[in-house]
Amino acid sequence: MFRYQILIEYVGTGFIGWQSQAKGKSVQKTIEICLKKILREKILLVGQGRLDAGVHAISQSAHFDTKNKILDFNRFMNQLNFLLNKNLISVLSIKKRSKNFHSRYSAKARIYQYMILNRESSPTINKNRVWHIKKKINLKNIKKGAKFLIGKRDFSTFRASTCSAKSPIRTLEKVNILKTRNQISIEFRSRSFLQTQVRSMVGCLKYLGEGKWNFNKFKDVTLSKKRILCAPPAPPYGLFLKKVIY
DSSP: OOEEEEEEEOOOOOOSSSOOSSOOOOOHHHHHHHHHHSSOOOOOOOSSSSSSSSSSEEEEEEEEEESOOOHHHHHHHHHHHHHOOOOOOOEEEEEOOOOTTTTTTTTEEEEEEEEEEEEHHHOOOOTTTTEEESSSOOOHHHHHHHHHHOOEEOOOOOOOOOOOOOOOOEEEEEEEEETTTTTTEEEEESOOOOOOOOHHHHHHHHHHHTSSSSSHHHHHHHOOOOOHHHHHHHGGGGGGEEEEEE
């Protein structure tokens, strides 16, 4: 058996998420079907983790095992992309890996990017790619809140009730915030994240930026470990998996 890693870009709109489920169209299943057509065997694609419905990927990492040795990577990618592009999925690269490599468990860090459009007018070009917020956001307040989130702590406040992680303890290594004209990018880096953690953190940062919460309120909610106190999570369509680091 040969193991290969692929990096994937896709638009999450229209998918039930990355992971295959009994009903609905998933990114994982869509790619597996195409791999089966080319390799002529059943393929199990293992992703770096699950992404919710509507979430996009700039560089999703996944691996698969096959009996067939892939001799021409460019030809293989062209064949795969010919089948996938109509679904707004592209394979960016393919690499042969050892059996010790695992797209999920070998990852040292993951970087997620959340995009906010802060203006009066609704988005057209970036529709379903940004969270449109009309109310003026105080960037200084958001940066102060983001800085407080950095470090090792119990992130239960931001954890979905359906999260299957054994522990709510995570280490948020870094948060980068950049504003270009009326667009705000928030990048989070950690080895792993809880289910809906990023979107929940962004939702709370929004409350802080809009002035609905002051910093003490934001701090108390974060430390409370009570999901019920969390602000509504940001919508999935503003979230991108940017990079997986090995």
